[in-house]
Structures are given as structure tokens and as C-alpha cells.
Amino acid sequence: MRVALVGSGIAGLSHALDIVTSPELEFTAVCSRTRSRAAELAGRFGVPRVFRSVTELLDAECCDAVVVAVPPAATLPIVLACRERSLRIMAEKPVARSASELPLVEEVSRGVLAPFNRRYLAHVREAVEAVHGGAIGAIRQVDARWVGPYLERYAPGAPTYRARAGRRQGLLVDTGSHVLDALSWVMGPVRPLPGCRMEFNARGAEVGFDLLMRNGDGATASVRAEGKGGEERWEIRVTGDRGQATLGPDTAEVRAGTRRTRLAARPVRRPVDDLLIGWRGEQVWGPSPAELVRLSETLVGVYDLVDADARTRWLRPRFKPWGRLNGSC
Structure with a gap:
């Protein structure tokens, strides 16, 4: 091709x-x-x-x-x-x-x-499939945290288009679209709730956010992305009525009762x-x-x-x- x-x-x-x-x-x-x-x-x-x-x-x-x-x-x-x-x-x-x-x-x-990147991480996909298969019971709460150099990424001297980004051109549509895709992949369609907040730079581009979401079954999600130095880091914690799953870039873990399954990162699918x-x-x-x-x-x-x-x-x-x-x- x-x-x-x-x-x-x-x-x-x-x-x-x-x-x-x-x-x-x-x-x-x-x-x-x-x-x-x-x-x-x-x-x-x-x-x-x-x-x-x-x-x-x-x-x-x-x-x-x-x-x-x-x-x-x-x-x-x-x-x-x-x-x-x-x-x-x-x-x-x-x-x-x-x-x-x-x-x-x-x-x-x-x-x-x-x-959307998280879908192509084999260890994350395996953990999500376990959640969908009922390994932790019904999902009650999801907590997602993203930390990265977002202030620098959208600074005036940044070496990409982000240096000129303005209103509705910042972190939410950029990194946030990956975050929300991962969230809806895990817990199904979600909608925003009152209490969502964003942090903006001088041009009006989002450089941080705190979101509250809910799916059709009543499960809620808290999503936070904040600008800090260093490489981007992220974690998604899924709490069910019978256990918990934790997803990250290097490992994933599914716990239910005394059973714990740890999944190491494998080569990323292109x-x-x-x-x-x-x-x-x-x-x-x-x-x-x-x-x-x-x-x-x-x-x-x-x-x-x-x-x-x-x-x-x-x-x-x-x-x-x-x-x-x-x-x-």
C-alpha cells in the first residue's frame, strides 16, 4: 500500500x-x-x-x-x-x-x-478487556491523572504550532482528546458534569483541566491534567464493586479479592x-x-x-x- x-x-x-x-x-x-x-x-x-x-x-x-x-x-x-x-x-x-x-x-x-495512543498499548488493551469481561465487577468510579510540561508546550517560544494556539486549540483538544477517548473506551459513552474547570494561558489556550464525567450506568470519572516539568506521566484507576484496575504506560494491574494480575508493557502496535x-x-x-x-x-x-x-x-x-x-x- x-x-x-x-x-x-x-x-x-x-x-x-x-x-x-x-x-x-x-x-x-x-x-x-x-x-x-x-x-x-x-x-x-x-x-x-x-x-x-x-x-x-x-x-x-x-x-x-x-x-x-x-x-x-x-x-x-x-x-x-x-x-x-x-x-x-x-x-x-x-x-x-x-x-x-x-x-x-x-x-x-x-x-x-x-x-488514539492508549488503544495501541497491548498491556493496556488486555487490562481493559479484563474490565469489560467483569473482572472487577461493575465500574463505579474512574480517576485519570495526566502530568506533563504543558505550560512550556504552549509557551510563546515553543517549537510547534502550539506556540500560536488560542481558544479551543489547547490541551483539551490535543492531549485531552486522547484522555477522553481512553475514558470512554474503558467505561462507555460519558458526558460532562457541572464543575469542569480549565486553566488558560494569555492567548486563551487550555494548559490544564479538571473534568467531572458520568456514563449511562451512573459511574463517575474525575480527570485531571496539570502542567509540571519533565516527561508526560499518566495513570487511569478504574474502581469496580469487586476490584480495581490500574492502567499506566509501563504496566497495568487488575486486582479482584486476593487475585492480582500484573501486565508488563509489550511492543506497541503501529x-x-x-x-x-x-x-x-x-x-x-x-x-x-x-x-x-x-x-x-x-x-x-x-x-x-x-x-x-x-x-x-x-x-x-x-x-x-x-x-x-x-x-x-
Whole structure:
């Protein structure tokens, strides 16, 4: 299968490594608005063709599949253009950030694969399957914690698009889409509850968040992402009425009564392999079209809830003079 890559940043490099190490994929082209970066990446992996625009890439008819690794604001239009050419598509975070984008996600969801990372960790997948099989009983509570250099990642001098990210372009749609996908994978569809909070930088990009969620069975989830130095670290703790499962990047553990099963990390499955697996009609590891749409609905719901709460908290109370706000004077 001939594969082209759109995007030459950090995510693009990661996918490029996956493409060249897959024996059944042929890396045929790199496309980026910054031609010099595209040429550098192509030269590194011996890719024969470089394009500056998606239109040029598609008109060249040099690929059977496209991997899209661009900033979230640019993802959906590129996916739609590739879909119109009947190409197989894998895209980083093809999700909506506002209600106006939800119809577009619904339109492209059946033609795109989304490589949300936790699903491709074999030890995490085995633990989630054990939870789904009833190993810890009915899920009652999920606690997820992400810690990483998020303040630096969105700082003005950062070396990626994040240095320019603004409102609804920050941590929630970036890392948070992976977090919420993992959450809904574990406990089914979730919806945000009042009490969700975000931390913003000067440009309005989210650099931290605290979320409260609930699924259809009444199980609740607490999700926290905060900016601290060092490498990103994460943990998901799932509490059931008969045990507990803990998921992490290096290990997973399932405990029920006196029985404890510890699962060590194993080689990560390449997300791009889903392009071949899906083409063969086999089950991919990424989210289904319905899950992708629900993830977008959850993201938009969180954004809207936080925005509405902010407007409510800063409204001037009626019938009170200026200076006597919310009974503070």
C-alpha cells in the first residue's frame, strides 16, 4: 500500500517512523506547508516526492492512503479532501471543537481511522478487556491523572504550532482528546458534569483541566491534567464493586479479592497498521465511527459547559449597584 504523510512536525515524524518500519507499506510522499521541512523529512527516510499543498498531493495520484498529522484546526478539511478522492485515511485527532464542526465529523467518521495512543498499548488493551469481561465487577468510579510540561508546550517560544494556539486549540483538544477517548473506551459513552474547570494561558489556550464525567450506568470519572516539568506521566484507576484496575504506560494491574494480575508493557502496535487491517475487513484497534462522533460531542460539551460557567460567574447581579458584585461589598 502506497502511503503519503501530510504534516512534518513531531507527530508526523512519529508516523513516518511507523510507515518505514512496516514491511507492507511504501512511503511515497510528504506534504507540508513548509516545503523545507517536508524535504528534510523526506530526505531522512528516502521518500521520493515532496508537496507543499494537499491539492498537489492528491492530483499527483501517488498514494493509496494518507496519514494526516497536522494541528487540530486544519485536520477536518484535509480529511474531507482526501475522502473525496476515496483514499484510506488515518488522522491525528479528527474531532470537533465546536457544535458547528460536529456535522463534518459525522460526515468523515466512517472514512477515517484515528490513532488514539492508549488503544495501541497491548498491556493496556488486555487490562481493559479484563474490565469489560467483569473482572472487577461493575465500574463505579474512574480517576485519570495526566502530568506533563504543558505550560512550556504552549509557551510563546515553543517549537510547534502550539506556540500560536488560542481558544479551543489547547490541551483539551490535543492531549485531552486522547484522555477522553481512553475514558470512554474503558467505561462507555460519558458526558460532562457541572464543575469542569480549565486553566488558560494569555492567548486563551487550555494548559490544564479538571473534568467531572458520568456514563449511562451512573459511574463517575474525575480527570485531571496539570502542567509540571519533565516527561508526560499518566495513570487511569478504574474502581469496580469487586476490584480495581490500574492502567499506566509501563504496566497495568487488575486486582479482584486476593487475585492480582500484573501486565508488563509489550511492543506497541503501529497505528498505521490499521490502514492495512481495515482494508482487509478485519477489526482495527482504533475507535469506531460512532465512538469518534461521541468523543467530539464530549469535547464540545466540555468546552461549552466551561464557557457557560465562566459567563455565569462573571455576570453582574441584577438590582445591585456597580462595585457591589456577588455580595462581596
